Amino acid sequence: MAAPLSARVKTWFLDSAHYGTIALFALFAAFPFLWMVITTFKETNDLLDTENNPFLYNMPPTMENLRVLFQDTLFPQWVWNTAWVGVAVVVVTLLLAVPAGYALARLSGRWAQHLAIAIFLTYLVPPTILFIPFARVIGNLGLQDSLWSLVLVYPSFAVPFCTWLLMGFFKAIPRDLEEAAMIDGLSRFGAFLRVVVPVSTAGILTVVIFAFTLVMQEFIYALTFVTAASKLTLSVGVPTFLVRGDVYFWGSLMGACAISSIPIAIVYNLFVNRFVAGFTVGAIK
C-alpha cells in the first residue's frame, strides 16, 4: 500500500517541478512583452501615479497611446520603411544565396568545402568591425539618409548565413531526384530550377523569414547611415525618436515595441524547427 502512494507522491512532485521550471522560464522570456501590452493601454496619469498598483488598470484602458503612435509620430512610416527594406533585402539575398547554397551542396570539389568554411568565417567580421569604414563608403556613394544604403549593405550579413542554411537544406534532398530529371533530358541547371527549387520551397521560405528577421533586428548600420527621422527603420526609429531627451512616452513606446515584435515572432515560430535543422546540419556536416 505504501509503495504506490510514495510513488504517486514522487510522480506528483516531479511533475510539479517540471511544470514549475517551464512556467518560470516562460515568465522570464515573455514578461517584458506582457508588460509592453499592459502599458500600451494605460492612461499616462495611471502609469505615473506611484500610489497605483501597476499590474491593474486603475483607470479604464485607453487607445490614446496607440492613436498618438499612429497619427502623431513617424511610426507608420518606419513600419513601411522596414517592410520595404526587408523585401528588397530578401530578394537580393535569395538571388545570391540559393544558387550558391546549391553549388556548395552538390557541385563539390575540394574548393567547395574550403569556400563553405570561408563563408562561415565571415561571421567573425561582424557589423561592429565594418560600420566605421562603411560610414565613409556610404557617404562617398551619396547614399546617406537613403534606404538604398541598407538594401546594399544588409545582404552582407544575410547572404553568408542563408547560403549556409540553404546548403544544409539542399544536402538533405536526395541526389536521385536531379539525376532522374537529367536522364529525362534536363541540363543540371534546368534540373536545379525545375526540380530542386520547387521541392525546397519550405527551406527557401525558412530563409526568407530568417533574412527578414535579420533585417528587423539590425541596428548599428541603420543608426550609422541614416539620421533623417523619416528614413529610419523600426529598430532604430523607436528607441531614438520616440524618446525625446528625458521625456518618455511610455504608453506609445511600449505599443510600438509590442506591435513590431509579436507578429513576426508568430510567423517565425512556424518555421523554427526547419531553421534549427538547417542550421545544425550545415554546422556539423
Place this chain on the structure above:
Amino acid sequence: MTPPQDAGTAAMAIAPRRFFGRLIDSEEWLGRAMIGPAVIYIVLLVGFPFLLALFYSVSNITVGSAATKYVGFHNFKMIMENPSFWVALKNTFIFTIVSQVIVLVLAKILAMALMKDFRGKWFVRFLILLPWVAPVSLGAIGWLWIFDSIYSIINWTGRALGIFGPDVWPIWLGQPVLAMASIITVHVWRMLPLATVIVLAGLSSIPHDIHDAAQVDGAGFWRRLFQITIPLVLPILMVAMLFGIVFTSTDMVVVYVLTRGGPYDSTHVLASQAFFTGIEGGDLAEGAAIALFLFPILVAVAIGFLTVARRSEVT
C-alpha cells in the same frame, strides 16, 4: 541548292547553343557561375571594408577630413593610454563570459524540461522564442521600462511582497554594479531562446536506445548526464556557444539602449565605445582601431571551438 545552305545556317544556329549547352553541362563551370555572384558580393561588402578598417586604424582619418595620412600605431597607442578603453575591454569579456555561462546552464535545463511532451507545448515554445525573434533594440526598450528608476515594476513588486525594506530602492541602471547585472540579464534573456533550440535539437538527435541501455546498466541521472548526454551534444553545444560569443561580444544595442555606457562610462563595451568615438565623435581612425580589438578575440574563439567540435565529432 537549298540543302547545303540549310545545313550551314543550321550549324551556325546550333554552334552557340552547343557552346552554352556545354558550359551549362560542365559541372565545374556551372558551379563557379552559381557561386560566383555570392562570393563577389561578400568580397566587396565584407572583405573590402575589412581591409579599409585595417587601413583606417593606422591612419588619421576623421568624418570631415579629405586628406588622410599613415600614422602607424599612433591610434592604438592613444587607445591604450585611455583608461576607459580598458574598462570597455574588461566589460566586453565580463558581459560575454558571464552571460554565456548562465545561458548554457539555463538552456540545458530548459531544453531538458522541453524534451517531455505536455499540453500547450507549442505556446510555451512561442513565448520562449519571443526574445530572440523580437528586434533586440525594442526588447531592450521594454527592459528600460522594467528597470526605470521611479516606476520599476521589480522594485514595486519587491516592496509589495516585503522583499525590499522601506529603505531599499535599487536604481538598476544608475549604479555601476547593478547596471552591469541588468545588461547581463538582458543578454541572457535575449540569447537563451537560440541556445535552447540548438541544445534541444542536439538532445533529440540522441537515440533513445543509448539512454535505455545505460539505465538498464544502472547508470543514474547525473552519470547519464555527464557521461552520455553532454559528450554527445558537445559538438552542437560548441556551435551554439560560438554563435553566442560572437553575438554577445560584438553587440552594442543593449548597452546603447539601456545605459549609453553610463553611469560614468562604467558599462561601455568595445562596440559601443567604437560607435561613440568613431561616429558620434567623428574620429573614424580611432573608432576603427577600437573595433578591431574584437577581431583577434573572435578568431581565437572560433579556432578553439571548431577544433573541439571536430574532435568530439570523431569519437
